[in-house]
Amino acid sequence: KAVDGVSFTLNDGETLGLVGESGCGKTTTCLSIVGLLPPAGRIVGGSIEFEQQDLTRLNPRAMRRVRGRRIAMILQDPMASLNPLFTIYRQVAEPAFFHQRLRGRALKERVKSLLGAVRIPSPEARMREYPHQMSGGMRQRIVGAVALSGGPKLIIADEPTTNLDVTIQAQYLNLLKDLQRDTGVALIFVTHDLGIVAKMCDKVAVMYAGKIVEYRAVRELFSDPKHPYTKALLGSVPKLGSKEPLDTIPGQPPNLASLPTGCHFHPRCPMAMPRCSEEEPRDFRVGKDGLARCWLVDHEVEVTHGQASS
Numbered sequence: 001k002a003v004d005g006v007s008f009t010l011n012d013g014e015t016l017g018l019v020g021e022s023g024c025g026k027t028t029t030c031l032s033i034v035g036l037l038p039p040a041g042r043i044v045g046g047s048i049e050f051e052q053q054d055l056t057r058l059n060p061r062a063m064r065r066v067r068g069r070r071i072a073m074i075l076q077d078p079m080a081s082l083n084p085l086f087t088i089y090r091q092v093a094e095p096a097f098f099h100q101r102l103r104g105r106a107l108k109e110r111v112k113s114l115l116g117a118v119r120i121p122s123p124e125a126r127m128r129e130y131p132h133q134m135s136g137g138m139r140q141r142i143v144g145a146v147a148l149s150g151g152p153k154l155i156i157a158d159e160p161t162t163n164l165d166v167t168i169q170a171q172y173l174n175l176l177k178d179l180q181r182d183t184g185v186a187l188i189f190v191t192h193d194l195g196i197v198a199k200m201c202d203k204v205a206v207m208y209a210g211k212i213v214e215y216r217a218v219r220e221l222f223s224d225p226k227h228p229y230t231k232a233l234l235g236s237v238p239k240l241g242s243k244e245p246l247d248t249i250p251g252q253p254p255n256l257a258s259l260p261t262g263c264h265f266h267p268r269c270p271m272a273m274p275r276c277s278e279e280e281p282r283d284f285r286v287g288k289d290g291l292a293r294c295w296l297v298d299h300e301v302e303v304t305h306g307q308a309s310s
């Protein structure tokens, strides 16, 4: 299972960070939400509740009405999202054409205003150009305009700044924040950069081997992390001016086809106890509304399917 028992909630205007090493299930979680799992992938249980409907029960046609309109996705590589053969106008206009049924002058005005919103200079002229005529940062902003074009309630951004240099990255993150403030859209932000999480997110889900191992408000996660994996991730972030060697996490993420017994993190965990290799920890309530999946916090309240038990 690439993703197993992942559970979170997101309100209007909130940002959730999905964090973890490559292969931990972040992207699979997002592709499940938008119904774009590759052919070998399938959802075998659970539900994805969005605007009073369970997305796992929608047929492909109904899902197409949600995807691009109510939920949009921004991918890491803008060239993978933009079609090199079509003008910027056509690509930004498409979701508004299909989902909002805008035509003619209204559609053109919509595209112009979307390009303005993502700070493309001279939008009128730029909309006639092609992706190859734009810089990397501009292309990623165009992808942002395409995402906004259908009027979404939720945007899933999968490592959208990985290919941008640091200055452009900062501008892009500020832009996303501004757009979120103006439109009230909710964001799921996939990243392995904890600096971005601190800047962008309200809450964070730390994933390991297909499961959420810690789920916290962002301030709590940084001030009082509970799970040893979260602590290790925070310890491996370079600190400006520090001469201390960086902490590293020994070993490799496990093979999902043959997971370690008990806690899947135990072979790499500096805090592992005998119990950890025998029994898989459950979710325990930590902090205000947080969860951590670790035996070290089993004096806290155990949580089953979002309900607290003793």
Ligand code: SF4
Binding pocket: 227, 228, 229, 263, 264, 265, 266, 267, 269, 270, 271, 272, 273, 276, 281, 293, 294, 295, 296
């Ligand atoms: Fe480490 Fe045990 Fe907690 Fe797993 S359950 S993270 S092995 S202390």
